Amino acid sequence: MFTGLITAVGRISHVQTLQPDAGAGLRVTVQAPADWLRGAGLGDSICVSGACMTVVELGAESFAFDVSAESLARTAGLDAPATLVNLEQSLTLSTKLGGHLVTGHVDGVGRVEAFEPVGESWHLAVRVPAELARFFAYKGSIAVNGVSLTVNRVDDASDASATVHINLIPHTLQHTNLHTLQAGRAVNLEVDLIARYVARMLPGARDAT
Structure with a gap:
């Protein structure tokens, strides 16, 4: 479990195919800032x-995880060297919950429609797929590339998808990889945990999930 408050930005330094067969998973090595991995095992x-990943190799300033072909098909930005990635270690019972409860289970991939400055902040608009659109609401929570953010507006589309609008403050851009976004870029999305359970309990929800 995580909070969605990014504590470091790492860089993918190496990607290795786990098996020679096409469609195999990858072992991904990430270079982390100095001392960030202290206490990790x-x-x-x-x-x-x-995306919640299990550490399979650990160095002083790097770690590696294995990601399956299935996970690669359902996520974005985890398979290319030099890619900047947002990092957060799992929370403990003494961790401040400054964001919201994030599981690290990517629910789907969204697409950036707009990323532009508005005053001192930036406006981010993400098109979310139809199967996830109903989970997002005004002032609700969303995790974009693992970052806990607040939804400012939701525009529903005729195809049942939606565009989610978010305001990003300079601090968020400076301490995450979101500053690299541009229109057309794919991003990992996770819906709010509470919204997921509420939707499950609604009448007729079992037929829709």
């Missing part, structure tokens, strides 16, 4: 741009 969970 093999088998620990680290949220990498919104």
Whole structure:
């Protein structure tokens, strides 16, 4: 479990195919800032741009995780060297919950429609797929590449998808990889945990999930 408050930005330094067959998974090595991995151990969970990954190799300033072909098909930004990734170690019972409860299970991939400055902040608009659109609401929570953010507006589309609008303050851009976004870029999305359970309990929800 995570909070969506990014504590470091790492860089993918190496990507290795786990098997020679096409469609195999990858072992991904991430270079982390100095001392960020202090206290981490093999088998620990680290949220990498919104995806919960298990540490299988650990160095002083780097770690590696294995990601399956299935996970690669359902996420974005986890398979290319030099890519910047948002990092957060799993929370403890003494961790401040300054964001919201984030599981690190990517629910889908969204597409950036707009990323532009508005005054001192930036406006981010993300098109979310139809199967996820109903989980987002005004002033609700969303995790974009693992970053806990607040929804400012939701525009529903005729195809049942939606565009979610978010305001990003300079601090968020400076301490995450969101400053690299541009129109057309794919991003990892996770819906709010509470919204997921509420939707499940609504009449007729079992037929829709």
